[in-house]
Every structure is written in C-alpha cells, then in structure tokens.
Amino acid sequence: xxxxxxxxxxxxxxxxxxxxxxxxxxxxxxxxxxxxxxxxxxxxxxxxxxxxxxxxxxxxxxxxxxxxxxxxxxxxxxxxxxxxxxxxxxxxxxxxxxxxxxxxxxxxxxxxxxxxxxxxxxxxxxxxxxxxxxxxxxxxxxxxxxxxxxxxxxxxxxxxxxxxxxxxxxxxxxxxxxxxxxxxxxxxxxxxxxxxxxxxxxxxxxxxxxxxxxxxxxxxxxxxxxxxxxxxxxxxxxxxxxxxxxxxxxxxxxxxxxxxxxxxxxxxxxxxxxxxxxxxxxxxxxxxxxxxxxxxxxxxxxxxxxxxxxxxxxxxxxxxxxxxxxxxxxxx
Amino acid sequence: xxxxxxxxxxxxxxxxxxxxxxxxxxxxxxxxxxxxxxxxxxxxxxxxxxxxxxxxxxxxxxxxxxxxxxxxxxxxxxxxxxxxxxxxxxxxxxxxxxxxxxxxxxxxxxxxxxxxxxxxxxxxxxxxxxxxxxxxxxxxxxxxxxxxxxxxxxxxxxxxxxxxxxxxxxxxxxxxxxxxxxxxxxxxxxxxxxxxxxxxxxxxxxxxxxxxxxxxxxxxxxxxxxxxxxxxxxxxxxxxxxxxxxxxxxxxxxxx
Ligand SMILES: Cc1ncc(C[n+]2csc(CCOP(=O)(O)OP(=O)(O)O)c2C)c(N)n1
Ligand SMILES: [Mg+2]
Numbered sequence: 411x412x413x414x415x416x417x418x419x420x421x422x423x424x425x426x427x428x429x430x431x432x433x434x435x436x437x438x439x440x441x442x443x444x445x446x447x448x449x450x451x452x453x454x455x456x457x458x459x460x461x462x463x464x465x466x467x468x469x470x471x472x473x474x475x476x477x478x479x480x481x482x483x484x485x486x487x488x489x490x491x492x493x494x495x496x497x498x499x500x501x502x503x504x505x506x507x508x509x510x511x512x513x514x515x516x517x518x519x520x521x522x523x524x525x526x527x528x529x530x531x532x533x534x535x536x537x538x539x540x541x542x543x544x545x546x547x548x549x550x551x552x553x554x555x556x557x558x559x560x561x562x563x564x565x566x567x568x569x570x571x572x573x574x575x576x577x578x579x580x581x582x583x584x585x586x587x588x589x590x591x592x593x594x595x596x597x598x599x600x601x602x603x604x605x606x607x608x609x610x611x612x613x614x615x616x617x618x619x620x621x622x623x624x625x626x627x628x629x630x631x632x633x634x635x636x637x638x639x640x641x642x643x644x645x646x647x648x649x650x651x652x653x654x655x656x657x658x659x660x661x662x663x664x665x666x667x668x669x670x671x672x673x674x675x676x677x678x679x680x681x682x683x684x685x686x687x688x689x690x691x692x693x694x695x696x697x698x699x700x701x702x703x704x705x706x707x708x709x710x711x712x713x714x715x716x717x718x719x720x721x722x723x724x725x726x727x728x729x730x731x732x733x734x735x736x737x738x739x740x741x742x
Numbered sequence: 743x744x745x746x747x748x749x750x751x752x753x754x755x756x757x758x759x760x761x762x763x764x765x766x767x768x769x770x771x772x773x774x775x776x777x778x779x780x781x782x783x784x785x786x787x788x789x790x791x792x793x794x795x796x797x798x799x800x801x802x803x804x805x806x807x808x809x810x811x812x813x814x815x816x817x818x819x820x821x822x823x824x825x826x827x828x829x830x831x832x833x834x835x836x837x838x839x840x841x842x843x844x845x846x847x848x849x850x851x852x853x854x855x856x857x858x859x860x861x862x863x864x865x866x867x868x869x870x871x872x873x874x875x876x877x878x879x880x881x882x883x884x885x886x887x888x889x890x891x892x893x894x895x896x897x898x899x900x901x902x903x904x905x906x907x908x909x910x911x912x913x914x915x916x917x918x919x920x921x922x923x924x925x926x927x928x929x930x931x932x933x934x935x936x937x938x939x940x941x942x943x944x945x946x947x948x949x950x951x952x953x954x955x956x957x958x959x960x961x962x963x964x965x966x967x968x969x970x971x972x973x974x975x976x977x978x979x980x981x982x983x984x985x986x987x988x989x990x991x992x993x994x995x996x997x998x
Contacts, residue, residue, distance in 0.1 A: 456874060456877075456906050456914055456915075457907060457908070458908055459907070460907070460980075464908070476908060476914055476915070477877075477915060478874065478877035478906070478911075478914050478915025479845070479874045479875060479877040479878055479915075480877045480878055480879060482879060483879065505842075505843060506843060510845075538753075539751065539752075539753045539754070539819035539820075539827050540753075540827040541819070541827035541828050541830070542826065542828075542830065543794065543827070543828040543830075543840060543841070543842025543843060544827070544842055711821065711822075711826060712820065712825075712826045713819075713820060713821030713822070714820075717821045718821065
C-alpha cells in the first residue's frame with residue numbers, strides 16, 4: 411500500500427503540529443450525523459459535558475439520555491435501543507465502560523450481535539493527574555477477546571470523526587477508545603476519508619523495519635521514524651492500526667516480509683493489546699523479531715500526562731531505541 | 743488547606759471535597775478509634791472514602807492527624823507522589839481502600855464488617871458516599887446485603903450535596919425519596935445538617951448504639967461549602983479555582 415502522507419506533509423505535522431481534541435471531534439461528528447441519520451441516539455452517564463456528547467444533547471434533546479452514574483445501565487439501555495432499531499452511541503470514561511460492565515457488553519450486546527456503539531474516552535495513561543484508578547490499560551485486551559466485537563482506535567481528531575461515521579453507518583457492536591488530552595492532527599479530513607472499515611493506514615513507507623502503532627503513539631512513531639532516518643539512515647515504515655479487530659492482516663504480513671522487524675506501540679498494557687494482536691498474525695504467517703511498547707503489566711499513577719508517557723516508556727525515543735535493538739540483533 | 747492543596751496540584755475535585763469536611767473531621771477527631779502511628783492496627787475503626795474524588799479532604803485530615811507530614815500535601819496528584827489523585831492504600835498511610843470508581847465502597851465496607859463479626863472484634867466501619875453515587879446499582883445490592891447480615895457495625899454516610907458532575911442530581915437522575923429508599927432496605931436512617939457538629943456526633947453515637955441494623959446518615963450539605971462562588975455550582979465539581987481567588991478566600995477565612 412502506498413503511503414498516505416508525503417514526506418513534506420510528515421515534516422509539517424512534526425514541525426508545525428496543529429492540535430485538536432478527539433472528544434470534540436466525537437461530539438461534533440455526532441451532531442453532524444444526527445441531522446441525516448435520525449436513528450442516532452446518544453446515552454451518557456454523568457460525564458456528557460466532559461465527553462462532549464452534551465453537544466448532541468443540546469441539538470437533539472429528544473434523542474439524548476443521561477442515565478446518571480450507572481454504567482451497567484448505560485450500556486444495557488443502549489443495547490435495548492439498538493435492538494429496537496436505533497443507532498445507539500453510549501459513552502463515558504473507559505475505566506467505567508467497558509471497565510465496569512464487561513458482563514453486560516458480552517451478554518447483552520456482543521453475544522446477540524446488537525447494533526451498539528460504545529465510545530470510551532479517557533483511555534490510557536495520558537489521563538494524567540487522576541491517577542491509576544482512572545487510567546484504563548486493559549480495554550483493548552478485554553474487548554477484542556469478545557466474539558463479534560469490533561475494536562477501533564483513532565489517532566487524531568479527523569480519524570476520530572471518520573471512525574464515528576463508519577460506526578454509525580455499519581451494523582453491529584463496536585468499541586472505540588479515545589484519549590483525554592488534545593493531540594496533533596495527523597490527517598486532513600480528506601486523507602481521513604480514505605480510512606476503511608477494518609483497514610489500517612500506512613502513514614510512512616519504509617523498508618528497514620516497521621512501527622505499528624495506535625492512538626496517541628502514532629505521532630510518536632512518526633517522530634521516531636524521522637529520527638531513525640536522519641541519525642541512523644534507517645527507512646522505517648509506520649502503520650496506524652486504526653482497527654484492532656478485525657485487524658489488517660495483509661498490512662502486517664507485508665510489513666513482516668518486506669521490512670523484517672516490527673515494533674508495536676500503544677497506550678495499553680503489553681498483554682493482550684495491539685502488540686498481542688500483531689504478534690498473533692506475525693507468528694502464524696511470517697515470523698520476524700518484534701518488540702512491544704506499552705505499559706509493562708503495571709498500573710499507572712498520578713502525574714502530568716507528558717511526564718507519565720516518558721516514565722512509562724511511551725515515547726518516540728523508546729520506539730527508536732527498540733527499532734535499533736531489533737536491527738542490532740538482526741546483524742548478529 | 744484542601745483548597746491550597748488543590749491549587750498546587752492544578753486539578754482535582756474541590757466541590758465534593760469541601761462539602762463533607764465536618765463529617766470527616768468529626769470521625770477522625772472524635773468518633774473513630776484509630777492511631778496515626780499504627781495505620782494498620784487491627785483494632786482500628788475503618789473509614790472508606792467511596793467517593794474517592796474527595797481524596798484531598800481525606801489527605802488533609804490524615805496529614806493533620808499525623809499519618810504523614812503536611813509537606814506531602816503539596817505533592818498531591820504529582821508524579822511519584824504518596825498522594826494519588828484518588829486514594830491508593832499501597833502508597834498512602836491511613837488509606838483503607840483504593841477508590842475512584844464510585845459505587846464500590848459500601849460493599850467493601852460490608853466485607854470488613856463481616857470480618858469483624860467472624861473474629862468477634864468490635865471495630866466499626868464507616869463508608870462515605872456521594873449522592874450521585876446512589877445511582878450506581880451496586881449501592882442497592884450492598885444495601886440489601888448489609889441488612890440481611892444485620893451489620894450494626896457498619897455506618898454509611900451520604901454526602902447529600904445535591905450535585906453531581908453533569909448537574910443537579912434531581913435533574914440528571916433523581917434519587918429522592920432517599921430516606922425512604924434506605925428505610926425500605928431495612929436500614930436505620932438518620933438525617934443531619936452536615937455542618938452541625940452536635941447533630942453529627944449525636945448521629946454517630948446513635949448509630950453505634952443501634953443493634954441488628956446498619957445505619958445510614960444522610961448529611962445535608964452544600965457542594966463547594968465555604969466558598970461563595972463555588973457553592974451550588976456544578977462547574978466546580980471538577981474544576982480548580984485559580985490561585986488568586988483561593989488566596990483571597992483563605993485570607994477571609996483566617997481573618998474570620
Ligand atoms: C463509577 C464512576 N462513574 C463516573 C465517575 C466520574 N465521576 C467522578 S465524580 C462524579 C460525580 C460524583 O457526584 P457525587 O457522587 O454526588 O459526588 P460529590 O457531589 O460528593 O462530589 C463522577 C460522575 C466515577 N468517579 N465513578
Ligand atoms: Mg454530590
């Protein structure tokens with residue numbers, strides 16, 4: 411697959427980052443889709459101001475429900491709305507949904523394959539000062555292990571909007587995770603419109619190794635790739651794995667065969683997340699050396715989000731270090 | 743002090759920390775049997791802050807009582823701190839249980855109260871909950887369970903400040919009639935003015951005299967208590983006022 415961004419565009423993204431909010435993109439896209447798709451209904455759980463679904467509530471009060479601090483009720487009410495023919499979007503912070511209601515998601519949504527979209531915000535360690543209790547690092551693993559469930563992760567505001575649109579137009583149970591902090595734009599709206607169901611985006615082409623990242627780590631991967639190019643003359647491919655399930659198997663197998671080594675990077679426990687999903691495909695099809703970047707089976711803590719990303723190794727410099735480690739092993 | 747701590751941290755939940763000050767102070771200064779030098783003393787009374795986002799309130803009281811130094815308060819919510827954004831018993835001496843996800847504390851309190859019964863110990867268990875927290879289904883699973891086991895060593899406290907994150911409880915998801923709900927679950931229900939020490943102490947005393955029934959104290963409070971522009975303002979649930987306005991308030995308090 412050809413790369414999505416030109417070298418000049420990547421340069422602009424890295425040197426003149428324009429920032430935006432995934433939460434706002436989510437809320438605004440719901441409002442925009444709401445006028446065309448009259449079946450969209452939105453359910454919240456006392457976090458609607460923070461997650462910006464309140465924007466939808468202001469525009470379409472008759473299609474907006476706030477169930478209070480009651481997450482099991484949140485996802486189950488949404489299940490009922492889906493069964494009755496609506497397109498329900500339920501959302502709160504990721505630690506609470508899916509965190510607090512995996513049973514309801516499994517039994518009332520995934521098993522009967524209900525058309526329901528769970529969009530969880532504040533996923534990952536970038537939540538910051540609230541601390542470990544609010545830093546969901548297990549959701550990719552739990553959600554992708556449930557049959558019928560789709561799992562998608564945008565990497566910037568425009569991919570957020572695009573994925574929300576895919577969720578609204580496709581039938582079936584979906585889980586989407588977004589992060590709390592503002593983040594740099596990676597895609598223009600036009601580029602994001604080429605994101606397809608189940609697809610990935612090769613944001614940078616390369617032949618010496620591949621970084622497969624998701625969420626906020628895609629930007630870090632681009633920084634790492636540039637550093638490796640200038641400092642180590644390595645040409646590294648960067649894949650934004652927007653869909654963890656179904657996962658773009660062809661992109662992974664091609665990366666393994668064409669570039670030889672893969673580093674995955676995610677804001678999630680290394681157990682069961684993106685790294686696990688990629689490794690499953692790699693070992694069964696084209697075994698190459700891998701390194702998985704993520705939290706190392708530990709809880710997070712309070713701190714500023716940037717400080718935590720550094721302390722827990724979720725950075726461009728850690729990604730490039732792991733690529734170099736792979737290349738050195740290669741030579742031996 | 744709570745406010746100064748929050749300003750230092752630049753984030754956190756001031757409203758729900760201020761509304762319950764008198765209740766927590768009453769517990770630690772006169773009701774509970776505890777020893778700051780022995781935070782894990784097996785005979786201690788237990789306090790579970792189920793509405794964990796009010797951690798700054800708990801930390802301020804624990805520091806005043808000597809569980810750790812007052813200096814620590816300045817590190818609230820910062821990296822490598824003893825004082826996490828939400829209570830963490832592994833890091834902070836005196837913290838009974840990890841909280842932050844609302845709805846869980848009362849059930850954990852039941853467990854500790856049951857253990858006391860098994861071991862014939864006479865410690866008591868106090869669980870502080872938010873009024874928005876009443877919307878969690880688990881609260882009512884716990885309510886049923888505590889009365890089944892006649893846990894008269896368990897005392898729930900509801901900080902009835904009328905506000906949750908998105909707005910007023912009675913608009914977001916009405917919880918009234920709250921007292922009759924607890925009565926229907928077979929609890930001893932006491933209502934107090936959350937700023938009247940006499941009523942508060944009397945209620946805790948009545949709870950400890952009660953036999954064969956758990957007690958819940960519904961404390962009528964004001965979110966953001968003591969800071970005029972924060973009182974009754976849902977905006978200040980999760981927003982910290984700027985340093986300057988806090989300094990003004992603290993000056994006013996000190997001159998009072
Ligand atoms: C299970 C759960 N859902 C959502 C939240 C996010 N949250 C933090 S505080 C809060 C509002 C709490 O309101 P209330 O229980 O009334 O507490 P208080 O007014 O005393 O601050 C919410 C929704 C949470 N902490 N736990
Ligand atoms: Mg409240």
